[in-house]
Amino acid sequence: MFELTVLGKYGPYPKRGGATTSYLLRIGDKNVVLDMGTGSLAHLQNLISITEIDAIILTHLHHDHMVDALILRYALTGKDMEPIPLYTPDTPSYEYNLLDHAPCFDTRPITESIKVNLFGAEITFKGMIHLVVTYAVKIVYQGKIFVFSSDTVYSPELSAFAENCDLLLCDSAFPISMWKQGTPHPSAVQAGVMGNDAHAKQLILTHINPEADEKEILKDARNFFPKAEVAEEMKSYTI
Numbered sequence: 001m002f003e004l005t006v007l008g009k010y011g012p013y014p015k016r017g018g019a020t021t022s023y024l025l026r027i028g029d030k031n032v033v034l035d036m037g038t039g040s041l042a043h044l045q046n047l048i049s050i051t052e053i054d055a056i057i058l059t060h061l062h063h064d065h066m067v068d069a070l071i072l073r074y075a076l077t078g079k080d081m082e083p084i085p086l087y088t089p090d091t092p093s094y095e096y097n098l099l100d101h102a103p104c105f106d107t108r109p110i111t112e113s114i115k116v117n118l119f120g121a122e123i124t125f126k127g128m129i130h131l132v133v134t135y136a137v138k139i140v141y142q143g144k145i146f147v148f149s150s151d152t153v154y155s156p157e158l159s160a161f162a163e164n165c166d167l168l169l170c171d172s173a174f175p176i177s178m179w180k181q182g183t184p185h186p187s188a189v190q191a192g193v194m195g196n197d198a199h200a201k202q203l204i205l206t207h208i209n210p211e212a213d214e215k216e217i218l219k220d221a222r223n224f225f226p227k228a229e230v231a232e233e234m235k236s237y238t239i
């Protein structure tokens with residue numbers, strides 16, 4: 001099994017009842033949580049128990065991507081468990097130290113030069129352009145390729161990193177009508193272009209600004225990637 005379930009699709013804050021960016025990846029019989037925004041821990045428990053998380057990847061340490069890892073730390077205090085491998089950039093240092101000092105996590109800093117073999121999957125990282133150190137993630141499992149952009153501006157390097165992937169999960173925070181030059185996120189038009197340039201088989205748009213019109217985001221992206229979809233919380237996608 002190689003499957004993505006959306007736990008949270010918003011950023012930088014959720015809509016009522018929603019969560020900010022977070023995903024459960026099922027790799028074989030293992031559970032890997034990719035980013036842990038606010039509300040994601042509540043949604044995760046509809047699927048698995050908090051003691052069934054096998055690994056965590058945080059693509060950057062903005063709070064809308066990581067704050068529930070700090071809440072997980074409370075939940076796991078006193079539990080008789082091996083530390084959970086947690087891959088994360090080692091900066092900003094304040095947030096990194098909070099994670100690194102938690103006994104429930106085995107923190108492993110991300111760099112572009114590491115190649116992680118985890119549960120039969122090969123995981124690599126590519127630095128993106130954002131306000132803090134941020135990595136796109138590529139996970140290859142049984143010949144299938146999944147790429148998550150994390151947060152980034154429009155980047156031809158993302159398209160190259162995601163070349164021929166089966167599923168590109170892409171930051172698409174704003175319709176073009178709301179997007180401004182200098183925003184640290186791509187417009188939905190740019191997300192569609194990046195998906196098209198990557199020759200991705202599926203494009204899922206995420207990190208949706210809660211004030212944006214999703215229909216407009218979808219329309220913008222579909223100009224360049226006709227099968228693009230907006231992420232739906234608690235929906236699963238086969239990779």
Ligand SMILES: [Zn+2]
Nearest residue numbers: 060062130151
């Ligand atoms: Zn961010």
